[in-house]
Amino acid sequence: MSSVLEPIPPTVLSVRRLFNADPALVRGYGGDPARHVALGLVTCDQDDAMYVALDEATKHAPVDVIFARSFYAGAAHASGRLSGEVLGVIAAADPQAIEDGLAALLRCLEHDACFYDADGQRTVTVFPHVISSLGEYLSAEAGLAPGEPMAYLVAPPLEATIALDAALKAADVRVVRITPPPTETNFACAWLTGSLDACEAAAVAYAAAVVDVATTPKR
Amino acid sequence: MSRTRTLIAALRAELGAADPLPPPPPIPAIPAPPARVYTPRPERSGYAAHAAKHTTALVGIGHVGTRYATDVVLQFQAELAVAHAAVDAELPADWAAANGFQPVHTRATDHREFLLRPDLGRRLDEASLAAVRSQCTRGADVQIIVADGLSAVACVQSGKALADAVAAACGARGLTVGTPIAARYARVWLEDEIGQETGARVAMILLGERPGLGTGDGLSAYVVYAPRIGKTDGDRNMISNIHARGVPVEEAATRLAALASAMIAQKTSGVPLDLALLGLSRERSPRPPQVRQRLVTRGAP
Numbered sequence: 001m002s003s004v005l006e007p008i009p010p011t012v013l014s015v016r017r018l019f020n021a022d023p024a025l026v027r028g029y030g031g032d033p034a035r036h037v038a039l040g041l042v043t044c045d046q047d048d049a050m051y052v053a054l055d056e057a058t059k060h061a062p063v064d065v066i067f068a069r070s071f072y073a074g075a076a077h078a079s080g081r082l083s084g085e086v087l088g089v090i091a092a093a094d095p096q097a098i099e100d101g102l103a104a105l106l107r108c109l110e111h112d113a114c115f116y117d118a119d120g121q122r123t124v125t126v127f128p129h130v131i132s133s134l135g136e137y138l139s140a141e142a143g144l145a146p147g148e149p150m151a152y153l154v155a156p157p158l159e160a161t162i163a164l165d166a167a168l169k170a171a172d173v174r175v176v177r178i179t180p181p182p183t184e185t186n187f188a189c190a191w192l193t194g195s196l197d198a199c200e201a202a203a204v205a206y207a208a209a210v211v212d213v214a215t216t217p218k219r
Numbered sequence: 220m221s222r223t224r225t226l227i228a229a230l231r232a233e234l235g236a237a238d239p240l241p242p243p244p245p246i247p248a249i250p251a252p253p254a255r256v257y258t259p260r261p262e263r264s265g266y267a268a269h270a271a272k273h274t275t276a277l278v279g280i281g282h283v284g285t286r287y288a289t290d291v292v293l294q295f296q297a298e299l300a301v302a303h304a305a306v307d308a309e310l311p312a313d314w315a316a317a318n319g320f321q322p323v324h325t326r327a328t329d330h331r332e333f334l335l336r337p338d339l340g341r342r343l344d345e346a347s348l349a350a351v352r353s354q355c356t357r358g359a360d361v362q363i364i365v366a367d368g369l370s371a372v373a374c375v376q377s378g379k380a381l382a383d384a385v386a387a388a389c390g391a392r393g394l395t396v397g398t399p400i401a402a403r404y405a406r407v408w409l410e411d412e413i414g415q416e417t418g419a420r421v422a423m424i425l426l427g428e429r430p431g432l433g434t435g436d437g438l439s440a441y442v443v444y445a446p447r448i449g450k451t452d453g454d455r456n457m458i459s460n461i462h463a464r465g466v467p468v469e470e471a472a473t474r475l476a477a478l479a480s481a482m483i484a485q486k487t488s489g490v491p492l493d494l495a496l497l498g499l500s501r502e503r504s505p506r507p508p509q510v511r512q513r514l515v516t517r518g519a520p
Contacts, residue, residue: 005231006240007224110244112221129223203223204230211234 004211008115008125010046012106014082017041019095029089031066036091039066040098042105045075047086047185048127048154049113051138053105054088056112058135060104061097063090065137074185085185116207118159119214126163127154128207130199142176142191150176151192151199155210157181160188163209170205171198257284275433275511290515297514298433305427305435306334310367310374315401318379320365321354323347323413325404333404340406343413351400351416359397361389361479362419362446366405370427373436377468381425381438381461384472392480407441407455414446421479421488422446428459433512437462440471442478444488454489456482464509 017040018025023033031039040063044050047070054065067089071078075085090101118124129152131138139146151173155163160181167173173194181188192202221243228240260281262268267279280291287295309330315322324347325340327333333340343351355362363385365378378401386396397417402409407424414422421444428439438461443450456478461471477497482488485496 003238004234004236005227007227009244107247111246112223114224116227128227130226132222200222200226204226207227207230208234 003117003120005207006117008046008117008122010044010049010109010114011084012109013043013045013084015040015042015102015106017095017098017102019098021091026066026091029067031064031089031091035093036064036066038092038095038098040090040102040105042088042102043082043084044086044088044109045078045084046113046115046127047071047074048129048152048187048189049109049115050086050088052113052129052131052152053108054090055131055135055138056108057090057101057105058137059133061092061100063092063097063101065089066091068137070184072184074187115154118155118207118210124156124159124210124214126159126207126210127152128203128210129153130196130203132196132199142193144176144193148193149196149199151190151203151206153190153192153203153206154187155206157186157188159210159213160190162213163206164188164190166209167192167202167206171201173198173202255284259283259288275509277432293515294513295432301433301435301514302430305370305372305430308371310371310403312403314375315365315403318401320382320399320401321350323351323400323402325402325406325409327404330404337406340404341408341412343409343416347402348412348416351413355398355400355417357397358418360394360420360483361385362397362400362410362414362417362422364400364402364405364410364413364422364424364426366402366409366424366426368405368407368426368439369429370435370437373427373438373462376436377438377462378425378427381440381468381472384468385423385425385440385475388472388476389479392476394476394479394483407439408450410441410443411446411448411450414443415448419446420444421482423475423479425461433514434460434462434465437465438471440475442475442482442488444482444486444492452489456488456492456494460509464512 019038021039026033026036051068054068057063069087071083071085078084092098113129115125115127118126131150131152133147134144134150136146142150173192176191176193179189262279262281271279324344326342326344327336327339363382365382367374382399389396397419400413405426410422410424421442423440423442425438425440428437439457439459441455441457443455458471458474460466481497485492
């Protein structure tokens with residue numbers, strides 16, 4: 001119980017810019033070559049922290065998230081030293097927007113979004129993140145308005161199931177999306193919304209429940 | 220600070236974790252936006268520099284990049300503020316009586332109405348008309364009227380001094396001067412009605428002029444022969460910029476007295492008046508350039 005719920009800071013593995021990307025490449029990765037000329041590419045060993053950080057970038061710079069995908073089986077089974085478990089691509093019309101967006105993204109990864117250790121040995125982890133104000137990217141993904149709060153909750157399969165029940169019962173929140181296991185990284189995910197206070201209460205209940213399951217897995 | 224990290228740290232304390240969390244990474248300082256430094260470029264044109272010596276207008280002020288220098292902008296804003304304050308100022312109601320003038324009012328009932336209705340500022344109200352008829356000397360050579368006009372600041376500052384100096388200068392030329400009158404909320408043409416009622420041969424109104432940039436304390440003097448309601452601006456002679464940095468009060472008083480005696484001698488005023496016969500040796504000499512009053516000083520770069 002000694003080091004439970006310690007933050008596990010995400011490790012940024014690569015950050016590269018493409019200031020004049022080929023239109024065919026932009027189109028292939030889901031962008032619009034008319035608006036997306038410059039790209040910023042980041043890999044990181046925590047996919048959900050990266051999604052939150054990409055959303056953060058859209059709040060600080062006129063950038064669009066054109067590509068963000070997790071890799072199968074997560075960072076522990078990555079295809080290379082720099083792959084991690086997610087590649088995020090932000091795109092903009094000019095390089096300065098990319099610089100501003102990357103700065104916000106890296107700041108969020110360093111100081112805000114991260115997994116937490118749920119059992120003191122980093123063998124069970126939980127991502128009970130509260131976004132107080134959604135950016136352009138996750139609001140579009142969630143079908144909510146930009147600026148609304150959202151709880152972004154991730155944990156391993158059984159832990160996530162028990163914890164989601166606890167979160168939904170702990171506060172006046174409603175489900176935006178439930179992604180049952182397995183996902184690409186074999187975690188389970190839930191997005192909840194409500195008032196900011198409710199989202200925070202739900203996230204805390206979620207984290208507490210994951211710790212509880214991690215401590216007493218058989219009962 | 221991350222809200223989520225704070226929440227989870229609180230939950231961690233609640234669950235009984237004793238060991239301290241590792242310190243959060245320091246938040247890097249957000250760099251200031253790059254400062255683009257433009258060097259002020261003084262005006263290098265010799266013509267502009269020469270012209271600037273003869274006017275307080277904004278010529279020869281140079282530039283910084285595509286803009287004015289900061290001190291020029293601040294000076295402009297300060298001068299505009301002086302002008303606004305002068306227009307906003309009101310002549311105190313007891314100023315006339317306290318300085319030995321016969322107080323009169325126009326038909327404008329308050330300052331706002333005075334600013335918006337020039338026509339009301341050109342006529343006396345009933346009480347003032349009766350006072351002028353009963354209290355003032357009739358048939359004087361020169362009737363002097365001090366008024367607030369568009370700058371009560373100027374009137375309070377030098378109205379009394381100018382009226383006294385003009386009266387003395389007129390007396391020195393052997394002209395009789397009527398009861399000095401001070402008018403509140405007054406426009407230039409008020410002198411026609413007052414002159415008509417007092418039967419003066421020349422009416423002279425000394426009033427605060429429309430403030431310009433940095434000049435909120437200037438008086439103007441308008442002089443008309445045989446004042447009657449209906450006289451036009453073509454019938455008047457005037458001297459403007461009567462203030463310390465323009466025409467000094469003593470010089471203005473000398474010229475006004477000369478104007479009044481020339482009007483009485485030629486029995487006309489305005490356009491028909493022959494100014495060459497004023498008999499002032501300095502009249503044709505060039506005026507020394509007006510010096511700009513610095514309201515903003517420029518610090519070391």
